[in-house]
Amino acid sequence: MAASASADPLSVTAVAASPDISVTNTQAHLTQLQSIATANGGNRGTGRPGYAASIGYVKGKLDAAGWVTSVQSFSTSSGTSSNLVAEWPAGDPDHVVMLGGHLDSVANGAGINDNGSGSAGVLESALAYAASGQSAKNRLRVAFWGAEELGLLGSKHYMSTLPTADKDKIEVYLNVDMIGSPNPGYFVYDDNPAGNGARDELTSWYTSKGIPWEYIDVQGRSDHAAFRSYGIPTAGIFSGAETLKTSSQAQKWGGTAGRAFDPCYHSSCDTTANINATSLDRGADLIGHMLWLYAAKDYGTTPAPSGNLLENPGFESGAVSWTGTSGPITNNSGRPARTGTWKAWLGGNGSTSTETVQQGVSIPSTATSATLSFWLRTDTAESGSTAYDTLKVQLVDGASTSTLATYSNVGANATWTQKSFDVTAYRGRTVSVKLLLTEDSSLQTSFVVDDTSLATS
Incomplete structure (x- = not known):
């Protein structure tokens, strides 16, 4: 992925009070994902036991914290895969804010940075929200996508099978794909900036912490693309993959110029040893910030329907709204x-x-x-x-x-x-x-x- 020129890091909006997401807990999730890969042929790829075990681990954590989870299975050329989607059981169901990232690895590695890091950050932020006692104004939904490495199949399947009425309720989708690169940069992206405040909220947080950032054009290479294709506002963060860090980027971020942001990208060396703890900590805190911020964001009050408040009350539309x-x-x-x-x-x-x-x-x-x-x-x-x-x-x-x-x-x-x-x-x-x-x-x-x-x- 090629980074664009650095934008003027001017804070556009006031930054809400942010949680401090535990990097220790986030690293513990990565340790578990590494153990799962090690016990299952060294990877957590689609259609393989390591991926199924990864879904089981994340689901168990979310279930215990009070999130309502569902597993959506689908077929791929490499076997059956699945998406794990979880909702916090509070907040206006007509205003949904989503965060997610892919949980699968490539076939030849454990995928701890790509994308165990993003998955662990989303998971730990969701667990912290559950324990915080916060009152969500909007409906929170987090997702862990399958088969991203085979062509974004999980997120595409989710969106293609989601009823139009439910698509219309999604206010924003925030994507997290690699936040622990060993030679990190701090990139922000979206593909439909017009009217999309999420990108500005991301850059405002970096600015408030004194962390330089850059916009990047990710060209639809991650799971936000499925949401963008239906006109849903998207944004995301990224710490860099196979592209080489320039000398100017090394000056402002540290690290090594002329070296890839992640030299182990899509390789067997993408293990827990391939994680920069500072980058992981910052990424997890930013995920938490966005979760807290968008849980409370005012999208206006949805008028209560007359009569029965429950949607699809007789189940005649199948599982729609349930x-x-x-x-x-x-x-x-x-x-x-x-x-x-x-x-x-x-x-x-x-x-x-x-x-x-x-x-x-x-x-x-x-x-x-x-x-x-x-x-x-x-x-x-x-x-x-x-x-x-x-x-x-x-x-x-x-x-x-x-x-x-x-x-x-x-x-x-x-x-x-x-x-x-x-x-x-x-x-x-x-x-x-x-x-x-x-x-x-x-x-x-x-x-x-x-x-x-x-x-x-």
């Missing part, structure tokens, strides 16, 4: 829908399993009352008075989760019953309506949910 485990929202005829052909069928596995279905919703502060309701049909192969399998109905409000009711195999009678809950206490807040299924190791219980509603008056 997140969680892939599979429960189905038109499988094995269990009937109450109306139409689609429903959420949780459980029915007859094996140890956990499934979730959820949707974020903002309850207007002007409402005099708010009621959550849905229809439930439960059938089971269990017997007796022990609750082996359960379905919890929960409201997630930031880091706080309230369980409104718990249903089980006990008393299941395979008839539709409407359940209703007063949620007026949540007026003026953005919450996530969540269904959580836990099934034990034997004998199925099926919890089928349809015709959901969150109505206000």
Whole structure:
């Protein structure tokens, strides 16, 4: 990638208070990714065990912190790959801000700088946000893309399969691809600067820290390109790859002129020894800054819809507007829908399993009352008075989760019953309506949910 001439580093906007993202924790994620590569043939490439293990590691961390994760699988010439997408269960779902980077490596190396570094920075910033107690105004979404090294396949698949209505809700996508180069530079890019404040926010942060920066034309070589192609504003940071550092760049950034920013780019030596800790620390802090800043950015108030606040309440558009485990929202005829052909069928596995279905919703502060309701049909192969399998109905409000009711195999009678809950206490807040299924190791219980509603008056 060829860097452009240095721009005038004039601060354009005021810089919000920034978190200090732990470089120690970020490095610990890189150590784990290196261990995964070492245990799986030296790489974390698409279609290989190291990539699947990388997805499992990141997903486990995000799940434990309260992020709602989903894994989207797709086929490539090198085998099945997947994207990991996580949402923070708060904030206005009509205003989505996304950060992401690719998690896969090339086939001949561990890919610790490219792009373990960006992935680790996004992961640690997401974990720090979860622990911060911040109240998100907008819906936060972080992504870890598969098969970038095969031609940006993961991000392209995600955007091509995302419904148009959901594309329209994405306000900005910030891409992080290599932030720990051993001979680093500090580059900022975007491909549609008109009206895009994100690039200016990135450069303002560097200026506030006294760090020189340069614009660079990355020519669509990373995952922001899929978002740009749909007209979504994009921006990103980059510490340099195979291009040689010039003498003027070495003067302002240090390092070695005439040497690549990353001499191990796409090579087997891209290990944890290939990381510049200062560059990694600065990149992680900038990711955290943008996460905090855009979580609170004012995109205007979306008028509350009349009637039912939940979108796709009867599941007839499939999983549109709902997140969680892939599979429960189905038109499988094995269990009937109450109306139409689609429903959420949780459980029915007859094996140890956990499934979730959820949707974020903002309850207007002007409402005099708010009621959550849905229809439930439960059938089971269990017997007796022990609750082996359960379905919890929960409201997630930031880091706080309230369980409104718990249903089980006990008393299941395979008839539709409407359940209703007063949620007026949540007026003026953005919450996530969540269904959580836990099934034990034997004998199925099926919890089928349809015709959901969150109505206000």
